[in-house]
Structures are given as structure tokens and as C-alpha cells.
Amino acid sequence: MKANLYEIFCSIQGEGLLVGTKQVFLRLTGCNLRCSYCDTMESFSGVKECLIYPVVGKTSGAKLMSNPVSVSKICNLIDSYSAPWLSLTGGEPLLQAEFMEELLLHSKDSNYKVLLETNGSLPDHLTKIIDYLDCISMDMKLPNVVGKELWDEHQEFLRIAAKKPIYIKIIITPDYEMKDFAKALQIIKKIDINIPLFIQPVTPKVMITNDSIDIYEAISLQSYALGFINDVRILPQIHPWLKLT
Numbered sequence: 001m002k003a004n005l006y007e008i009f010c011s012i013q014g015e016g017l018l019v020g021t022k023q024v025f026l027r028l029t030g031c032n033l034r035c036s037y038c039d040t041m042e043s044f045s046g047v048k049e050c051l052i053y054p055v056v057g058k059t060s061g062a063k064l065m066s067n068p069v070s071v072s073k074i075c076n077l078i079d080s081y082s083a084p085w086l087s088l089t090g091g092e093p094l095l096q097a098e099f100m101e102e103l104l105l106h107s108k109d110s111n112y113k114v115l116l117e118t119n120g121s122l123p124d125h126l127t128k129i130i131d132y133l134d135c136i137s138m139d140m141k142l143p144n145v146v147g148k149e150l151w152d153e154h155q156e157f158l159r160i161a162a163k164k165p166i167y168i169k170i171i172i173t174p175d176y177e178m179k180d181f182a183k184a185l186q187i188i189k190k191i192d193i194n195i196p197l198f199i200q201p202v203t204p205k206v207m208i209t210n211d212s213i214d215i216y217e218a219i220s221l222q223s224y225a226l227g228f229i230n231d232v233r234i235l236p237q238i239h240p241w242l243k244l245t
């Protein structure tokens with residue numbers, strides 16, 4: 001089986017519970033959503049060649065590899081970075097769940113752990129690979145970001161995903177609505193009040209502008225959320241601050 005990839009690179013994780021850990025990122029093409037703040041739109045459509053970055057932390061000097069790429073080639077590339085974590089990311093990686101199932105079956109005796117970074121909207125796809133995962137990073141998308149409600153999908157996804165170590169990110173944009181934030185908290189509370197929640201102020205498109213929420217608003221959301229669940233943290237993406245892309 002083969003997969004359509006956008007890129008493979010090795011860097012440090014810039015978001016969530018595993019921030020700072022060395023990870024190989026396998027970015028698959030395609031996404032079923034269109035978030036207003038998306039920073040990986042270039043990976044939505046199929047590309048003839050994927051990018052392989054040989055130097056850890058550097059997104060320059062890429063080599064090209066023709067798509068689709070075989071499982072064995074991908075396993076060799078992942079091993080070459082000697083990282084303790086593999087991140088399956090996108091786009092939405094669960095759109096290629098069957099390929100991932102084969103990849104993870106091949107790599108089940110490897111030394112790295114597997115993180116799935118997902119938009120949390122495809123519960124049926126998750127069931128195919130959940131047994132192979134060591135951690136799940138699930139986004140909960142507020143309706144203002146995706147233009148529709150995904151509450152049922154998120155609730156079912158979280159019900160299945162909570163069997164594994166999991167954390168949730170909610171990216172907050174300036175036009176968020178409090179009732180939607182509260183609805184997300186109710187869903188988490190219903191499944192497990194100890195699941196860590198990361199409030200992630202959206203990364204401004206240009207770092208010197210102010211098109212995000214300010215820290216005091218994030219702190220007030222944190223205080224509110226702690227009335228529902230036990231572990232609420234505020235963490236922006238760290239890559240822009242480290243000048244890593």
C-alpha cells in the first residue's frame with residue numbers, strides 16, 4: 001500500500017502536551033475541513049512529489065520523492081531520524097487511515113511512539129488505527145472556525161479516543177463565541193474531566209499584528225474552563241517564537 005504525502009521532516013513538537021519533544025512529522029495530503037486559520041492549506045491537494053527534509057529542525061534543502069510513497073520507504077525514512085516520536089499529521093491524516101494501519105503494523109516493533117494529530121471529526125476512521133497509537137492530539141473546532149457545528153462528531157470521536165492517552169486543543173480566534181466554548185467543555189466533562197485541555201490563542205498571521213486574543217482573555221477562559229474540567233493550560237504555538245517554520 002502507498003500514501004500521498006506532502007512532506008516528512010524532523011523537528012520539535014510546537015503544540016500541546018508533548019511540546020519540545022523531538023518528533024518525525026509525516027504530513028499526509030488532504031483535509032475534510034477548511035479552518036479559517038489553517039496554516040497547511042498547501043497540503044490539501046495531491047502533489048506529484050513530496051518533500052523530504054534531511055536536517056533536523058530545518059525546512060530547507062528538501063529532497064523530492066515521487067508520490068505515492070510505499071510503506072517500506074516511509075519506514076526507512078522515519079528510522080533515519082532516530083526520533084522518539086512519530087507524529088501523523090496533515091491535513092487530516094485519518095483520511096488515509098487504511099494506509100496508516102499498514103504503516104503502523106509494520107512499525108509496531110520500532111523504538112518510537114506514535115502521536116496522531118487530528119481534527120477529531122472522523123470517529124469511524126479512528127477505530128481502524130487506535131490500537132497502534134500512544135497518544136492522540138485532538139482538536140475541537142468551534143463553529144466560527146469551520147462554519148458548521150461538529151459537536152456530534154467530536155463527542156463520538158472523544159468517546160473512542162479517550163481509551164488512549166489524549167489531550168485536546170481548542171484554537172481560539174478573536175470571533176469565538178462563549179456559548180461554543182462552553183459546549184466544548186460540556187462534551188469533555190461528559191467523557192473525562194481529567195483530559196488535559198490546551199487553550200491555544202490563534203497564531204497571528206503576521207507576528208507583529210494583533211489578530212489573536214490577548215493573554216488576559218485566555219486567562220479568563222482558563223478560569224471559566226476550570227469550573228468544568230481539571231486540567232486546563234494556555235499554550236500558543238511555540239514555533240513562531242523559536243523562528244522555526
Ligand code: SF4
Pocket residue numbers: 031032033034035037038039040041090091092119
Ligand atoms: S483541520 Fe487542520 S489541516 Fe484541516 S483545515 Fe483545519 S487546520 Fe487546516
